[in-house]
Amino acid sequence: MEKKVQHYYKLKAKHKEIEKELAELRQEIVAYCAGQGDTDTVIGSYRVKLVTQNRKEYDDEKLYNALADPQVWRLLSKADPAKVASLAKLKVIAEDKLTDTYTVKEVTLLQVEKQ
Structure with missing residues (x-):
């Protein structure tokens, strides 16, 4: 069970990193499109x-x-x-x-x- 808890913890940490990266990319893409007027x-x-x-x-x-x-x-x-x-x-x-x-x-x- 410890391995499952450890795996869960690692996945949650990775999930946080991915959400942060998605937010940054989203912001850049929206800014680009807004700058282009598209x-x-x-x-x-x-x-x-x-x-x-x-x-x-x-x-x-x-x-x-x-x-x-x-x-x-x-x-x-x-x-x-x-x-x-x-x-x-x-x-x-x-x-x-x-x-x-x-x-x-x-x-x-x-x-x-x-x-």
């Missing part, structure tokens, strides 16, 4: 796309104050955007009550496909 381009034999998304980031205090029922807040426990969106979709929370409880953050996603 959101969809071919580089060598790879197609690179930048996709922009808007994500809501909720303010816990404002959201708590907007929710009339403390039982609903217990379902959330903290402002998880996916949970809030689900509760709004299910009409547990009225969408108009959420209006001033979040800011919209623009996020750029990087997609790379082999041609």
Whole structure:
């Protein structure tokens, strides 16, 4: 079992290194494409796309104050955007009550496909 734990530890360390390297490469590729003014381009034999998304980031205090029922807040426990969106979709929370409880953050996603 010690060998499995050791192997797991090594893989987790390698995983951290790979994620760090991916983040650095992603940043360089996004900067390059932005500098070129491209959101969809071919580089060598790879197609690179930048996709922009808007994500809501909720303010816990404002959201708590907007929710009339403390039982609903217990379902959330903290402002998880996916949970809030689900509760709004299910009409547990009225969408108009959420209006001033979040800011919209623009996020750029990087997609790379082999041609």
